[in-house]
Amino acid sequence: MKTLKQSIAAFSLTSALLFCATPAQAQNSDGFEDLIDGVSLNGWNIIGTANWVIGKGMVEGNKPNGFLVSTKNYQNFIIKAEFWAESNTNSGIFIRCQDPNKVNQYTCYEINIYDTRPEQAYATGAIVDVAKVDPVPKAGGRWNTMEITAKGSHFKVVLNGAVTVADAQDSRYQDGPIALQSAGGIVKFRKLQIKPL
Incomplete structure (x- = not known):
């Protein structure tokens, strides 16, 4: 039979493990650090009229037009993202946003997810109005990885672990804050992590 002291110790350990296992707060x-947990929108605010579906370890945007905006601010960091988008999906990851209620390419740095963008120089992987892509990578219809580094005025975007698609200073x-966009088509994020630099 367990003593009271053993029971208290077991309860404390279980509580600590449950607390540490909260995905949106866990540091690997x-x-x-995981920014999405796939079961809730903890740590995010919704702006606009986009439809966000949470579940199966993913966040999906499937209706325009809006954003998920992080409740925290970030300065220098590496973001690792895994995303799936249709060829005509209009989405992106916005960083260093100046107004959490007014997210756009003029108030943030926008790393695009948009294969069919009319101005192809700023299609998927580009940092809109900062760093063009050439050739334009095609991400539609499959899972992709994107790594975004922001350190001071230097920015770098690597797509699918091998190709640096954008490298610039601004x-x-x-x-x-960071913002995820849903502006047309379907976009899914099954991983979004950040590491401060």
Whole structure:
């Protein structure tokens, strides 16, 4: 039979494990923190009229037009994202946003997810109005990885672990929230992690 002391110790350990297992707050062994947990929108605010579906370990945007905006600000970091988009999906990851209620390419840095963007130089992987892509990568219809590094005025975007699709300097915005966009078509994020630098 367990003593009271053993029972208290077991309860404390179980409570600690449950607390640490909260995905949206957990820091992984490599120093990355999960920003989405796939079961809730903890840590995010919704702006606009987009439809966001949470479940099966993913966040899906399937209706225009709006954003999920992080409740925290970030300055220097590496973001790792896994996303799926249709060829005509209009989406993106916005960083260092200056106004959490007014997210766009003029108030944030927009890393595009938009294969069929009319101005192809700023299609998927580009940082809109900062770094063009050439050739234009095609991400539609499959899962992709994107790694975004923002350190001071230097920005780099790597697609699918091998290809640097954008590398540029810009010093307009120093810090701010992160935003995920749903502006047409379907976009799914099954991983979004950040590591401060």
